[in-house]
Each structure stands twice: as C-alpha cells, then as structure tokens.
Amino acid sequence: MSSSLPIETDRLTLRRYRETDYDDLLKLQSNPDVTRFLLYDPKTPEQVKESLAGRLADVPMDTDGQALTVAVILRETGRHVGEVSLFVQNAEHRGGEIGFVFHPEFHGRGFAAEASVELLRIGFEDYGMHRIIGRLDATNTSSANLLKRLGMRHEATFVQNEFLKGRWTDEAVFAMLAEEWDKRS
Numbered sequence: 001m002s003s004s005l006p007i008e009t010d011r012l013t014l015r016r017y018r019e020t021d022y023d024d025l026l027k028l029q030s031n032p033d034v035t036r037f038l039l040y041d042p043k044t045p046e047q048v049k050e051s052l053a054g055r056l057a058d059v060p061m062d063t064d065g066q067a068l069t070v071a072v073i074l075r076e077t078g079r080h081v082g083e084v085s086l087f088v089q090n091a092e093h094r095g096g097e098i099g100f101v102f103h104p105e106f107h108g109r110g111f112a113a114e115a116s117v118e119l120l121r122i123g124f125e126d127y128g129m130h131r132i133i134g135r136l137d138a139t140n141t142s143s144a145n146l147l148k149r150l151g152m153r154h155e156a157t158f159v160q161n162e163f164l165k166g167r168w169t170d171e172a173v174f175a176m177l178a179e180e181w182d183k184r185s
Contacts, residue, residue, distance in 0.1 A: 004126060005070060009114050013073040014084065017055035021071055024080035025052050033104050037140040039164065055083075061127055064091050068122070072102070072115045081106040084115045086123050086132075094130040096123045100146070112146055120150065124181045131177050138170035147174040151184045 006015035017025070028034055029043040029051060043051065059066040069085040082102030089095040098119055100112045123129040134147045138157050148154070152174035160168035176184075 004122065007118050008075070009118060011075055012111060012114055013075050014070045014115055014118055015073060017052060017069070017071050019056070021080060022048065022052055028082065028101060028103060034101060037137045037143065038101065041165065061088055062091055064088055072111065081111050084119045086119045089133065094128060096127070096129040096132040098123070098132055098134050107142070113149055116146070116150055120176065120181060124178045129178065131175060134174040136172055138172040144172055151180065152176045
C-alpha cells in the first residue's frame, strides 16, 4: 500500500509518517482537547515514541486490528494538521473502520473530510473492503456530522457501551458499504 502514497488532494498531502514527525505527533497525542473523545488519555513522550514506531511499520492489512495511519499535511505550508487511519476490523468479512484526529486549530476547515474521503477510497478500491464503519462517542457531534457528510449512515447507538475515562459512554456507529461508495463516487 505504501506505493500509492503520498496522495495529493486539492489542499493536502497524505503520506506515511516519518521519524521527523515525532514533535507533531506529540503535540497531537498529548493534547487533552484532542484526546477528549479518544480511547486514550493524553500520551507521554515515551508513549508517543511507541505510537510513532507503529505508524512507521509497514503492515499488510490482512489481519484484524492492523491499521494504516497516515499523516495529513497542509500542502500550502507543509504543516502537520492531523492524521487519518484505516483499520482492519474484520479481515474474514472484509470489514474496515475509519478514524481521524486533527489539531484543534485546524477544525472546521474541511481537512478531515478531504483526507477521510481518500482513506475510504483506499479501503474500498485498493483493499476491496465490503463495509467500513466509524465508531465514536455519541456526544461527539462534530465527528458524527463529518461521517454523515462522507455519506456514512448512522446504524446504531449503543447506550453505556464502554467505560472510558471514569464514566459510561454511549457509542454511535456509522457505516458505508462498497456498493454505496460506488454510487457516491
């Protein structure tokens, strides 16, 4: 898959992470405003080094839990604005999951949508996924609205599904099928 990267969009470059992205990843993963809706708390510098090592590794994307996470770079300035991830959720049934994390100063500009469309394309067209989901804290309305704009449909809300950060949280699930992607594009 590395051969199809980098990907250039109108405003962004999606590329593999590099060792030199450590400081940008640290700013992202150690920020409490960023991690508020994520499964982890703000990370320490050592935890971010481990995260970066995982992002640098080539994975075949053929086993449950594997992920392709790419850095999202603003072409105009070369700044790291966030990242998008595609996970193998269920290899046997060709199921994937999309995720996105962006620096707060770049929210509301459409960068997450622009980058996420490319990851959906990779999932459906390059990896042959049948279904891709997006899971999120049900109170994260900004991310829910983004998934809707991408053409994903709300399928379920699981009430008090996970105990995260000291409280029970509701989980919303959005999804898109390959045939819906084909009709969309």
